[in-house]
Amino acid sequence: MASKLKHIGIVSLLTVVSRVLGLVRDQLGAAIFGASELNSAFITAFSLPNLFRRLLGEGSLTAAFVPTLQDELHERGRPGAFMLLNQVTSWLALITGALVVFAMVLFSQSRLLPGHESRWYLAADLAVILFPYLAMICIAAALNATLNVFEHFTEPALSPIWLNLAMIATLGGAGWHLATTELGQMYWLCAGVLIGGFLQLSVPAGVLVKMGWRPRFDFGLAPRVREIGALMAPGLFGTAIYQINVFVSRLFAFSIDEASATLLFYANRLMELPIGVFAIAVATVVYPLIARHATERNFAGMADDYRKGLRLILMINVPAAAGLALLSEPIVRLIYQHGEFTATDTRAMGPLLALFSVGMPFFSISSLTTRAFYALKDTVTPVKIGALSFVINVGLSWALKDWLGAPGLVLASTAAVIVQTIVMQRLLARAVPGLGFGELWRTIGKIVAATAAMSLVVFAGWAALRYAFAGNRTVDLIAIGGLIPVGVAVYAAVLWAVRVEGREEISAILARFRGKFGG
Structure with missing residues (x-):
């Protein structure tokens, strides 16, 4: 470890x-x-491709793919692992591509169901634009899982950074300065999602190519591909339950008000x-x-x-x-x-x-x-x-x-x-x-004790700041910039005082953080 x-x-x-x-x-x-209403419609629409991304990409597929790829790597080395990756990504491209086309056609016909509030139609319109993101990110999830198995963790961790940078650039740059309406700005934000998805796909693909992967379509059904399918079947249902759980909560929220x-x-x-x-x-x-x-x-x-x-x-x-x-x-x-x-x-x-x-x-x-x-x-x-x-x-x-x-x-x-x-x-x-x-229960007791001490200090500090700076925005800056470091210091001091288990591992991680930030 x-x-x-x-x-x-x-x-x-x-x-x-x-x-x-x-x-x-x-x-x-x-x-x-x-x-x-526009922002809520975007969030609801973006939840749809993300729902299927979690189902087909980062959910049951990754869960079934990682241990199976470990087995393949253990038995046949990288050539076998890359062959399995080609087969998995080929099937992913076929399935997600068909799903994207179906969803785009379906949501483009939303106005055939009259009588709903405008925000529902707006969400459907935005979903048509956003659904292609699904195919790109699902394939990217398989590529990132492969890199993790090869113990390359940096490139997969960069994946959401590309999406955020693309969305910031299109909304804060082009959307803010070129669009003349809020809807125009929203279209630029949707474009940022698609650009980000392309980057999330292309970066890990490039790394794997440098490692020897040669991408090609392979719709073969090797035993391990069938094993992944068998593992995915119940896993897909389990992941679907959780993700539909999240999506239903957002639909409930969308139905309450704008x-x-x-x-x-x-x-x-x-x-x-x-x-x-x-x-x-x-x-x-x-x-x-x-x-x-x-x-x-x-x-x-x-x-x-x-x-x-x-x-x-x-x-x-x-x-x-x-x-x-x-x-x-x-x-x-x-x-x-x-x-x-x-x-x-x-x-x-x-x-x-x-x-x-x-x-x-x-x-x-x-x-x-x-x-x-x-x-x-x-x-x-x-x-x-x-x-x-x-x-x-x-x-x-x-x-x-x-x-x-x-x-x-x-x-x-x-x-x-x-x-x-x-x-x-x-x-x-x-x-x-x-x-x-x-034995973790003993550690949990120490964590709770240290958290209680920290909470007392933070609660008292926040109460004092609100009293001293009532209605002044300075209180927020002091609370975030001052109380959080103080709370962390109190928490760490108590943990070290009670000699919490695993403190050496935390020290090692913090030392690496300081090394990264310090250059």
């Missing part, structure tokens, strides 16, 4: 860059469009920042490692690395969740309240971010737990648990949306992910006893 820390540091660093660029992108969108879908999306994006920076980075690096352990039937090594991964995730995301909840209002106001995004939008979005943060540690754990099941080539169990999560989320969303509005949708999704994480971890520990929390 120690040798993998540099990869976690690199992925985390690049993810920080990506998330910062993502915030810039969101800031531009919020400043230009606000929480408007602003809720935008506010829910931005709050979720802020919640995903610490998850993406560290939890997903850990899971991305640990997954090929535990998949190799599983292939070699080294369950002791798999359990050891799995627990270390969980510990790293919890040490970062538990305090991050508390910080987001306590400082949700100044964070939203400082980042988003510009241009068309008003103080009313800030007051509505702050509680959503605080509620989202409650589920953040559970979501972080489930990202690694799911990969542990996939490493064991068990794609059925996550399906069953995902079905339970889906029922909880949809049932609670339907019951709470009219009563509580958007906060009710966040409560529903949070309850669903908490139940999903607890049940999934219990079943994983039952399948492989070494994968239980075990």
Whole structure:
């Protein structure tokens, strides 16, 4: 595991860059469009190709592809791995291409169904433009998964950066200066999505070509291609449940009013920042490692690395969740309240971010737990648990949306992910006893104690700042620039004082961060 820390540091660093660029992108969108019907329509439309991207690209395919590719690489080396990659990408191109054409034709006929509010037709129109992104990003996901198996983590971590840069350039550049209407600016933003998708596809393809890959169409059905299909079948259903879960929540929000879908999306994006920076980075690096352990039937090594991964995730995301909840209002106001995004939008979005943060540690754990099941080539169990999560989320969303509005949708999704994480971890520990929390409970107790100390300091500081600088924007700058570093220092001091397990690994990652930033 120690040798993998540099990869976690690199992925985390690049993810920080990506998330910062993502915030810039969101800031531009919020400043230009606000929480408007047009912005909510774009978010809803973009959710459609992203739904299928997660299903066919980064979801069940990657989960089935990585351990199978590990087996192929182990037995036949790179030539066999590249042959398998050609077969997988060929089928992906065929399936996603057909899906894109079908979706574009379908949504272009939306006005044949009269009687709906204008925002629904607008979302359909934007979906027609955005759907080609699906094919590019699904193939890119297979290429990035291959690079991860070859332990090339930098290029896959760059993937979302290309998308964010393209969207910033088209919206903040051409869209802002060349378009004369808001709809024209939105078309430029959609163009940025397609340009970003092309970059996400072409960059990892170029790296693999330099490594010896020769892309070609190959629709052969080798045994391992059929194995991937067999693994994908239940996995696709399980991933579909989760992604449809997310999509249904956005549809519920879109149906409430013209602003809720935008506010829910931005709050979720802020919640995903610490998850993406560290939890997903850990899971991305640990997954090929535990998949190799599983292939070699080294369950002791798999359990050891799995627990270390969980510990790293919890040490970062538990305090991050508390910080987001306590400082949700100044964070939203400082980042988003510009241009068309008003103080009313800030007051509505702050509680959503605080509620989202409650589920953040559970979501972080489930990202690694799911990969542990996939490493064991068990794609059925996550399906069953995902079905339970889906029922909880949809049932609670339907019951709470009219009563509580958007906060009710966040409560529903949070309850669903908490139940999903607890049940999934219990079943994983039952399948492989070494994968239980075990000694991690002692570490969790120390993390909670340190988080409580940090939260007390941050809460008291924020209360004092609001009293001293009532109505002054300076309070937000001081809260973000001052209270967060102070809170981190308190948290770290308490963790080191109680001699938390794994502190050497955190020190190594931080040292690599300092080295990267210091040149």
